[in-house]
Amino acid sequence: NxxxxxxxxxxxxxxxxxxTLLCAQDMNHEYMYWYRQDPGMGLRLIHYSVGExxxxxxxxxxxxxxxxxxxxxxxxxLESAAPSQTSVYFCASSRDSKTYEQYFGPGTRLTVT
Amino acid sequence: RKEVEQDPGPFxxxxxxxxxxxxxxxxxxxxxxxxxxxxxxKEPKLLMSVYSSGNEDxxxxxxxxxxxxxxxxxxxxxxxxxxxxxxxxxxxxxxDMRFGAGTRLTVKx
Numbered sequence: 001n002x003x004x005x006x007x008x009x010x011x012x013x014x015x016x017x018x019x020t021l022l023c024a025q026d027m028n029h030e031y032m033y034w035y036r037q038d039p040g041m042g043l044r045l046i047h048y049s050v051g052e053x054x055x056x057x058x059x060x061x062x063x064x065x066x067x068x069x070x071x072x073x074x075x076x077x078l079e080s081a082a083p084s085q086t087s088v089y090f091c092a093s094s095r096d097s098k099t100y101e102q103y104f105g106p107g108t109r110l111t112v113t
Numbered sequence: 114r115k116e117v118e119q120d121p122g123p124f125x126x127x128x129x130x131x132x133x134x135x136x137x138x139x140x141x142x143x144x145x146x147x148x149x150x151x152x153x154x155k156e157p158k159l160l161m162s163v164y165s166s167g168n169e170d171x172x173x174x175x176x177x178x179x180x181x182x183x184x185x186x187x188x189x190x191x192x193x194x195x196x197x198x199x200x201x202x203x204x205x206x207x208x209d210m211r212f213g214a215g216t217r218l219t220v221k222x
Contacts, residue, residue: 006159033210037156040121040214042117042200042212042213042214042215043157043200043212044212045209045210045211056209058209059209060209076176090157101147101159101162102157102159102210104156104157104158105156106155106156107155107156113141
């Protein structure tokens with residue numbers, strides 16, 4: 001049972017380049033989330049999804065887009081990377097947001113130069 | 114003011130000590146509360162949910178005070194393996210989640 005997986009694990013981008021981070025879960029969870037974690041800031045919610053075909057903005061959505069075409073996958077896109085997007089990105093999934101725990105992927109370390 | 118605030122620490126305690134962390138939240142309509150644990154350069158993992166009546170799981174006790182809008186985590190008989198960062202998590206509204214910046218704990222022999 002893989003749980004939540006993230007691809008890639010590490011990436012270095014130049015300013016202005018684009019990329020897509022892939023999150024996959026095999027627990028049949030309805031809810032999926034993308035967070036970024038920066039030193040001293042804790043995890044901040046970028047976007048989330050409450051089911052296939054739905055997405056919603058979180059706390060810090062600017063500069064990111066997401067898609068949830070299949071229930072098991074949640075994609076995070078950076079159309080034009082900026083140095084301020086250097087961070088560790090975590091994906092998570094849960095049965096719902098209120099009573100069930102969130103299961104996190106191992107993270108993607110992104111550096112934008 | 115941040116939605117969820119924690120003392121960043123670090124807390125350095127000897128093995129066997131009792132240590133307590135507090136977390137305050139700003140949205141009085143918040144629905145659910147959790148403590149997560151994060152080891153260095155790893156993903157967060159759920160430690161325990163926090164219920165209105167308070168709850169205990171072995172050496173860990175969580176309390177919720179809605180009137181004062183804070184939650185607490187008490188760790189008794191600290192072990193070396195308890196060294197980690199403890200994240201307070203609040204579900205303020207709808208379906209999103211807010212994390213505190215975390216409190217770092219180091220348990221020393």
